[in-house]
Amino acid sequence: MVFLFWTRPSLQDQKACIDKSGPFNYDFKHHGLSSDLFSSIQQNQDLSKDGFFINHARILLGSGQNTYEKGKTAIQTWKHFGLKWAFVDPKTKIEKGTKFCVCLKEILPWVVLPLQVAYVRDNSRVAHVSDNSRESKLKASFGFGSGTLQGHLLAGEERFSIEWDENNQVWYEILSFSKPAHFLSFIGYPYVLLSQKYFAHQSMQSVRKHVTAQQPKM
Incomplete structure (x- = not known):
């Protein structure tokens, strides 16, 4: 089952895909794992044994509370998917259990990929974080992870998050693990991996x- 459209998918098209999609298409034991630190996921033997590929990207957005709040708002309003060739309905609620579609423009058709928000993390309390050589105390963090549903070309999970650390720096991070879930993605997996990296770059520039653009004038 693959959802393809020759024109930009409408909200009705996306709803129809969600209605036809099934539950999560990856093993329950991996649900929520994308919320872990990058170093922990790298060392997760089960993910490696089960054939998942890890994709990670991180960018410094700036510093201070205003930058953090703007970054958080960017994720909450799906600005990280505000691309000409990839989009999500910006009115989609970021709440656990929400089903939604990522729409991608390929060479000719649009591909519609069904997902479900697996978790949301909104932490304004100071928390100690250790990630190999990186140690900091987060002033605040916000993020969510979405899991692939049956009807998606891949199987796995992806997290988008904003972190404000003790050095007053604000970071945007994308972390995912995935593997082919359809013969099309299996035979074209090198292209899929390149597309993931390209998306991460574009998404970071968008955020x-x-x-x-919204920083206050001094």
């Missing part, structure tokens, strides 16, 4: 543009 950075949103944050810097």
Whole structure:
């Protein structure tokens, strides 16, 4: 089951895909794992044994509470998917259990990929974080992870998060683990991996543009 459209998918098209999709298409033992630190996921033997590929990208957005709040708002309003070739309905609620679609423009058709919000993390309390050589105390963090549903070309999970650390720096991070769930993605997996990296780059530029465009004038 693959959801393809020759024109930009409407909200009705997306709803129809969600209605036809099934539950999560990856093993229950991996649900929520994308909320872990990058170093922990790298060392997770079960993910490696089960054939998952890890994709990770991180960018400095700036510093201070205003930058953090703008970055958080960017994720909450799906600015990280505000691309010409990839989008999510910006009115989609970021709440656990919400089903939604990522729409991607390929060479000819649009591909619609069904997902479900697996968890949401909104932490304004100071928390100690240790990630190999990186140790900091987060002033605040916000993020969510979405899992692939049956009908998605991949199987796995992806997290988008904003962190404000003790050095007053604000970071945007994308972390995912995935593997092919359809013969099309299996035979074209090298292209899929390149697309993931390209998306991460584009997404980070989109969030950075949103944050810097709204910085108050000094």
